[in-house]
Structures are given as structure tokens and as C-alpha cells.
Amino acid sequence: MEIANGGDLDAKITQAKGLKSFVKEDKIWHIFKQMVEGLVALHDAKIVHRDIKCANIFLSKEGGVKLGDMNVSKIAKAGVMQT
Numbered sequence: 112m113e114i115a116n117g118g119d120l121d122a123k124i125t126q127a128k129g130l131k132s133f134v135k136e137d138k139i140w141h142i143f144k145q146m147v148e149g150l151v152a153l154h155d156a157k158i159v160h161r162d163i164k165c166a167n168i169f170l171s172k173e174g175g176v177k178l179g180d181m182n183v184s185k186i187a188k189a190g191v192m193q194t
Contacts, residue, residue, distance in 0.1 A: 115169030119167070119179075120168035121168075150163075150178070159184060159186075160184050
């Protein structure tokens, strides 16, 4: 397991709210781009995360973004998923 020494996105948003400030737009786009790249990698492997939320987006102090909490993820068999 990799270290997310920057906390999670939920904590970052909560911190910004507490300071009555905003997360900068370029930072938001950086996080979003890496989230999408992670989802593409999962979907290419036929894995569906199923629990995307701010508390499951982990950040590193170096700017890395990781999708976490894969407990409810599923592998799509025969290209079809039903829940």
C-alpha cells in the first residue's frame, strides 16, 4: 500500500471551508485529471470502483492522486455488470 501523506480530498475541501477559502482551480483540474486516468486504468482492467467519493481520493504532498477503498469494487465478467 502506498502512503498518501497529503490526506484525502474530503479533508482538503473541509480545510478550505474552515479557512473560508477555495481549492485553486488548477489544483482541482490536476486532481480530476489523475482521477480520470486512474478510472481509465481500472476500467481497462475490467474493474469498476463503485465508491467514488472525496474521502476515497487520496493525495500525496508531491501532488499524486490515488483512488482508494476498493472494498466494493467489482470485476466485470463478459463485459456486463449487474447490481
